[in-house]
Amino acid sequence: MIVKAKFLIPLAIVVIFAAACQSTPDEKVSVSGDSSSNIAEDSSISGSSEASIDSSDLDPSAPKPGTQEDLVQNVGDRIFFDLDSAVLSPQSRGILEKQAEWLRLFPDLSLTIEGHCDERGTREYNLALGERRASAVRSYLIALGVEGQRLNTISYGKERPYALGHDEEAWNLNRRSVSVIN
Amino acid sequence: MSMKSPFFLIHALFYNRPSSHMSLIKGLLIVFTIALSGCAALTIIPRTATADLTVDITRGYVEPMPLAIPDFLGTTAQEKKLGKDIAKVISRNLEFSGLFRPIDPKAFIEEMTPASILQPRFGDWRVINAQALVTGRVVEGQDQQFQVEFRLWDAFAGDQMLGLRFKSVKDLWRRIGHKASDAIYERLTGESGYFDTRIVYVSESGPLDRRVKRLAIMDQDGENLEFLTDGKALALTPRFSPTAQEITYLSFEKGAPRVYLRNLDTRTQEVLGEFRGMTFAPRFSPDGNQVVLTYAENGNSELYEMDLRNGQKYQLTKNTAIDTGPSYSPNGDFVAFESDRGGSQQIYIMDRNGGNVKRITFGKGRYGTPVWSPRGDLIAFTKQHRGQFSIGVIKPSGEGERILIRDYLVEGPTWAPNGRVLMFMRQTSRNPDTSELVTIDITGHNERIIFTTTAASDPAWSPVLP
Incomplete structure (x- = not known):
């Protein structure tokens, strides 16, 4: 049982993280790669997800409130964009509303909002588009009451992909903004 | 900044015009002229073109001219080595241009002697079908000085077409080879050469x-590689000044992306201009006194011209669209740029002061990275359509669009100084995890990969070095 619990914690993190950032199956495989063979003899992954959330709540190593890990796991650090667009989807607005709430809890924190693009654009255009995306996020957070001086933006264009593939799935994950605590 | 040539002496001692012979080589020259002007019939007419000969042949493959370049002579071991190496540089350059085919030295009949380099036995060269012949010798002097002289011969007419002597220091022997290549290319094609040039790119x-992205610089043929930045910060889109002594580029060195100016001689650099937001996509004006760049803030990208002499900045565009990728016309009167003001990324041209904006691309797809040819006749671009990228050229009038090459990702063209060749970065669909530098003639022929020690992108071709 001890062995089992040990594996459930990282698994729980993976599941929560994946849910928070709309991750892909690809990603789960790579994050939980080390223990996958052990998990295989366990009950099914989906079946144990509810139990694993409980055990992570009890875990003393759960992320400290107000940290990047907290933001990633409990709020959502990123949102995604349509092709060649900086428009915030309803789902994205939901995540940013949670970010604004979370920022109210930690008034000393400030964020850098990174704007990113997929690789299917030219370099300079993507730098401009990334800036447009990061600014869209910043503007919305300001509209939600976050002080502008707590929010920096930076565009990485297509220079810092998150997913390394060269297909629609990777491009969807790379058209994003990511909020990073300064 | 000193602009003095590192060559102490460049003599054109033995120049004869093949005036009296209506020889085969002259016929050949005409063929070259036709081919070259034909391929760029949209462009400035070459000096040597004659109206009646530029009619039929449009773009197309040119059968490379066979020529012989025996090792240059020397008396000492050192001279012989230099002579061999310089001949090799010339041979490689000319072969790379796709217009010449150096003949394998194993086929050579005549052995070069001090006498024969002044008076070759042309019959021996005609037999192996060498249309042209290059002979030369190396003489060492004092204090690392040396001297190279060479002659270009029309093997069929038996004429000397060119004779030059270069004097320099040993360290610059490769550049002697490039200068000689440029002179030969120019004499045989009527176009200026582009071999004594450098490439700055992102390694x-x-x-x-x-990804670690460092600025690197090398000779046009991949030699003399040097890294300019250490890779700790992302560095992108380097561009040469018209003297090739400075570059402007984008660096994330201070967190936010900023345009930098770097002196290649003193190795000093500075952030360009005072802007609150990010600056990117810089390019020098033709006289080197200004840099045009993009300034983005609050989701809006605009073009600005910075005067390097007084730090003044002047806003060229004003709207809510993305305006970026600016490039001056060679006469400095116009700026080409890309904008999504019409709904999608397209290429526009405006007056230098921002007035009189007009769109020039109307084909299917998106167009970006306009780069004006040094000849002024064409604008190179990157196009995206149906999931593919391509590199193409279009006239500033918006007419005559031609696609030269397509792939998974090809991007960021840069012109050879004679406006005949483009270099760009390519990620192939077979291996999209890496990127390479590729050149192609504006005819769409002679595609070549430039050797680099790492993956490479964002090439910028220098002007011909002073």
Whole structure:
């Protein structure tokens, strides 16, 4: 049982993280790669997800409130964009509303909002588009009451992909903004 | 900044015009002229073109001219080595241009002697079908000085077409080879050469999500590689000044992306201009006194011209669209740029002061990275359509669009100084994890990969060095 619990914690993190950032199956495989063979003899992954959330709540190593890990796991650090667009989807607005709430809890924190693009654009255009995306996020957070001086933006264009593939799935994950605590 | 040539002496001692012979080589020259002007019939007419000969042949493959370049002579071992190496540089350059085919030295009949380099036995060269012949010798002097003289011969007419002597220091022997290549290319094609040039580019290494991007500089043929930045900060889109002594580029060195100016001689650099937001996509004006760049803030990108002499900045565009990728016309009167003001990324041209904006691309797809040819006749671009990227050229009037090459990702063209060749970066669909530098003639022929020690992107071709 001890062995089992040990594996459930990282698994729980993976599941929560994946849910928070709309991750892909690809990603789960790579994050939980080390223990996958052990998990295989366990009950099914989906079946144990509810139990694993409980055990992570009890875990003393759960992320400290107000940290990047907290933001990633409990709020959502990123949102995604349509092709060649900086428009915030309803789902994205939901995540940013949670970010604004979370920022109210930690008034000393400030964020850098990174704007990113997929690789299917030219370099300079993507730098401009990334800036447009990061600014869209910043503007919305300001509209939600976050002080502008707590929010920096930076565009990485297509220079810092998150997913390394060269297909629609990777491009969807790379058209994003990511909020990073300064 | 001193602009003095590192060559102490460049003599054109033995120049004879093949005036009295209506020889085969002259016929050949005409063929070249036709081919070259034909391929760029949209462009400035070459000096040597004659109206009646530029009619039929449009773009197309040119059968490379066979020529012989025996090792240059020397008396000492050192001279012989230099002579061999310089001949090799010339041979490689000319072959790379796609217009010449150096003949394998194993086929040579005549052995070069001090007498024969002044008076070759042309019959021996005609037999192996060498249309042209290059002979030369190396003489060492004092204090690392040396001297190279060479002659270009029309093997069929038995004429000397060119004779030059270069004097320099040993360290610059490769550049002597490039200068000689330029002179030969120019004499045989009527176009200026582009071999004594450098390439600045982005050297890439490491995994894609933590890619290290360093500025690197090398000779046009991949030699004399040197890294300019250490890779700790992302560095992108380097561009040469018209003297090739400075570059302007984008660096994330201070966190936010900023345009930098770097002196290649003193190795000093500075952030360009005072802007609150990010600056990117810089390019020098033709006289080197200004840099045009993009300034983005609050989701809006606009073009600005910075005067390097007084730090003044002047806003060229004003709207809510993305305006970026600016490039001056060679006469400095116009700026080409890309904008999504019409709904999608397209290429526009405006007056230098921002007035009189007009769109020039109307084909299917998106167009970006306009780069004006040094000849002024064409604008190179990157196009995206149906999931493919391509490199093409279009006249500033918006007419005559031609696609030269397509792939998974081809991007960021840069012109050879004679406006005949483009270099760009390519990620192939077969191997999209890496990127390479590729050249192609504006005819769409002679595609070549430039050797680099790492993955590479964002090439910029220098002007011909002073």
